[in-house]
Amino acid sequence: MEHIQANLGAVGIYVALNFFILVWIANSTGSLRRKLKISIGNGGNQHLERIMRGHANAAENIPIFLIGLTVGALIGMPLIAIHLLGIVFTIGRAIHAHHFIMEDAPFKTRMIGFGIALLAMLVLFAGLFVHGIWALFG
Numbered sequence: 001m002e003h004i005q006a007n008l009g010a011v012g013i014y015v016a017l018n019f020f021i022l023v024w025i026a027n028s029t030g031s032l033r034r035k036l037k038i039s040i041g042n043g044g045n046q047h048l049e050r051i052m053r054g055h056a057n058a059a060e061n062i063p064i065f066l067i068g069l070t071v072g073a074l075i076g077m078p079l080i081a082i083h084l085l086g087i088v089f090t091i092g093r094a095i096h097a098h099h100f101i102m103e104d105a106p107f108k109t110r111m112i113g114f115g116i117a118l119l120a121m122l123v124l125f126a127g128l129f130v131h132g133i134w135a136l137f138g
Contacts, residue, residue, distance in 0.1 A: 007073035007082055014069060014086035018062045021093050025055045028101045047103045054100020058093060061117065065089055068124050075131060085120045092117030 029051050033039060042049040069089075073082055096113030099105045 003076065003079075004074060006079055007077065008070070010079055010082040010086065011066070011069050011073045014082075014090055015066055017086075017090045018066060018093060021090070021097050022055075022058055022062060025051070025058055025097045025101060029055050050103075051100050054097060057100075058097055061121070062093060065117075065121055065124065068121075068128055072124060072128060075128075075135075077127070081127075085124050089117050089120035089124075092120065 029048075032048055032051055036043060036045055036048060038045065038048060042052060069082060069086060072085075092113050092115070094113070095109060096117060099109040099113055102109075
């Protein structure tokens with residue numbers, strides 16, 4: 001039981017950090033809306049459209065990764081794996097969010113952030129899948 005508590009404690013760190021990323025991009029979206037005086041939609045503003053898409057992308061990807069990390073913690077994933085996957089994913093998401101917040105960031109920052117986060121997601125979900133098959137068929 002101690003093992004699971006430590007694992008869930010580690011997951012809690014990445015939940016908090018990724019929650020901060022969501023708040024950061026949400027606040028940036030709201031700030032730009034107030035500055036441009038656009039309350040609904042993007043008003044044809046490309047920067048607002050960009051930041052809204054980045055916000056939506058974060059809201060789409062962060063929850064599923066954190067659910068997977070929680071499942072991994074509950075089924076006994078090694079603590080070091082939780083930390084490695086959590087920090088890699090979080091760094092990727094932070095770079096990705098920063099790309100969308102900036103008005104004119106180079107495309108490569110988006111691809112770097114996405115690629116780093118995707119790597120963590122693929123490793124996590126492959127591990128969960130293999131563990132599930134192994135648990136099912138022994």
